[in-house]
Amino acid sequence: MSQGRPAAEIEHVTFSYPGSADPFPILEDVTFQIEADDYVGLIGPNGAGKTTLLRIMLGLLKPDSGRVSILGMSPVEARSQIGYVPQHAGIDATVPATVLDVVLMGRLHRSSWGPKFTNEHVEKGMEALRKTGVEDLARRTIAELSGGQRQRVLIARALASEARILLLDEPTAGIDAPMERSFHELLGTLNEEFPIVLVSHDIGFVSAHMKTIACLNRRLVCHGAPEVTRDLISEAYIDHGVHRLVTHDDDCPTCLPDDENQG
Amino acid sequence: MIDFFRDMAINPLLLTGLLAGLVASIACGVIGPYVVTKRIVFLVGAIAHTAVGGIGAAIFLRHHFPATFGNLDPFHGAVAAAILGAIVIGVVHDRVQERMDTLIGAMWAIGMATGILLVKFTPGYHVELMSYLFGNIAVVQGADVLRLLVMDIVIVSVVVLYYKRFLAVCVDEEYAKLQGVDTLRTNLVLLTVVALTVVSLMQIVGLILVIALLTLPAATAGHYMKRLGWMMVVATGLSVLLTTLPRMAVYGSGVSPESAIVLTAGAIYLCSVLFRRLRSV
Structure with a gap:
């Protein structure tokens, strides 16, 4: 490493x-x-x-x-490779989105236009949720999670972005x-x-x-x-x-x- | 209700009104969830009132400069002013540290005042302005339905294209920005389709009641749906029911169809709030 x-x-x-x-x-x-x-x-x-x-x-x-x-880059250039995990309180929990929807935000810069993420992106998202141990929460909404679970979801989002x-x-x-x-x-x-x-x-x-x-x-x-x-x-x-x-x-x-x- | 169907055979306006309601329901159901989720209900009010300024300007120009603006329709003025208002609010909010609610209040009042002023200088058009304020579902023409259909196609196409990005700026705007999303542009595109929806719905219930139709079905759907896409589907379904049934029910009774639509929407929403409250106790 x-x-x-x-x-x-x-x-x-x-x-x-x-x-x-x-x-x-x-x-x-x-x-x-x-x-x-x-x-x-x-x-x-x-x-x-x-x-x-x-x-x-x-x-x-x-x-x-x-x-x-x-x-080795300027912060703006490096952005897509930085896995940023904000304070979980900053996420609007009332948004109608599942955990997987939130994690897939980490794939946004690689994804095309249109409403759906391809299976490849979804698989990366699920893999990130597996890594942080909250795979079984993928279909829940953020509002249903505890603070600790939300934090793991946000880390999964950072991992899904293939950050370095x-x-x-x-x-x-x-x-x-x-x-x-x-x-x-x-x-x-x-x-x-x-x-x-x-x-x-x-x-x-x-x-x-x-x-x-x-x-x-x-x-x-x-x-x-x-x-x-x-x-x-x-x-x-x-x-x-x-x-x-x-x-x-x-x-x-x-x-x-x-x-x-x-x- | 039975009278409504009987008269539909002799009064084509009943049918076109019904169709207009159905077509507007799509825009309403698709955009409403964004308005509720992003908490921009009052921004929608401001956009609607800015549109009044555009309606006034269109009526004024058409009357005073018929050679140049003879073909100008109040609808065109409404679309132009609503989009302009949406973009101004979006850009000013992004660039200047101005309180959002103050800005919204200012646009709201200025738009309305401009519209009233311009119509005042254009004798004989008071009624036309009123029909935009309070709705004119009873006299919607076939051409209006077609126009609403075009608006629907534009709105739905943009939402399909931007779906992921719109959701991202709703969930966590800062993170979306870090993911390379141009959040200003995305917000402006969203506000533009919101503006188009507002103008579409103005034809049905009038601008004063637009807020109700844009928020109540979506908020009710949001009580039960976990995902934005499903919220849109349910909100569209509710809007279809709301723009048809109440209107048929009060037909011939002298109750204005616009009020019937909005009061029914309000009643369903409040019942849903109560139902959730009781269920969670």
């Missing part, structure tokens, strides 16, 4: 929202690389610029300065702890095939499967193996007035022991 060339390079990226009253940019001189077999946990408190960075990586926002390259890198935005929002554990295992398995970037505000979400942790708080506060020191992560949070660290996953190497976690 790892053939030397990084999956993504973010170089000196600075970004402010136009018209923002904040005198500081939301992202300032952010630089890091995502290796071809990497699994990056991009964490930071709310308002740290995580989603902004993700949107820059998707080419939905242009950085004020700096350069982003995904799979996965970007996930706050995937565990609204998912309970047991679901979260199996979700980590799924991502660990998928990481054997794809580089993954997972954005979360919850440092308890750092999983044993992650290979790199990037802590963002306007600047990149730390970046390295999950064994990064507790102090560095704390700094990223306490800067923002958040003193209590939330942990969910016992396997997490960077989590605080429970007794230290109560204050």
